[in-house]
Amino acid sequence: MTGEAPAPARVRVVRLLRVREGREAEFVDAYEGVRDGAMRSPGHLREQLCRSVDDPGRWLLTSEWESLEAIKRWRTDPDHSALVGPMNACLHDDRWTGVFEIVPESTGDRRPRQG
Numbered sequence: 001m002t003g004e005a006p007a008p009a010r011v012r013v014v015r016l017l018r019v020r021e022g023r024e025a026e027f028v029d030a031y032e033g034v035r036d037g038a039m040r041s042p043g044h045l046r047e048q049l050c051r052s053v054d055d056p057g058r059w060l061l062t063s064e065w066e067s068l069e070a071i072k073r074w075r076t077d078p079d080h081s082a083l084v085g086p087m088n089a090c091l092h093d094d095r096w097t098g099v100f101e102i103v104p105e106s107t108g109d110r111r112p113r114q115g
Contacts, residue, residue: 010045010102011068015061015095023090024056030087031061037083038063043070064102071099 019027031049038044045064052058065071074080 009067011065011071012100012102013063013065013071013097014100015097017059017061017095018057018092019059019090020092021057027059027087027090030090034083034087037079038074041070041074041077043067044074068099 028049035047035049038047043066045066047063048061050060052060063071065074
């Protein structure tokens with residue numbers, strides 16, 4: 001036994017971003033290219049882009065992957081840098097990224113069961 005924890009089954013990548021003023025439309029267009037590329041990558045499950053209600057310059061980007069290995073493959077894919085370059089060019093340097101293991105989650109369906 002090596003004592004290492006098993007690799008997470010599913011992971012979520014979280015990016016907290018600040019988009020440069022006046023470059024929001026360019027950022028969203030570039031993000032759509034990244035999203036389309038990620039969707040073609042094996043192991044990609046879902047993607048979401050959110051804009052702050054309180055501070056329109058702040059954005060939250062999340063993507064869900066079936067495994068840590070899947071996100072590593074995507075990040076090392078030769079097309080990855082070319083796709084994320086235009087999106088990252090719209091950002092300030094104060095961005096934060098993390099990869100999180102997904103543990104049991106709720107579905108939001110709180111209706112009583114019939115029967």
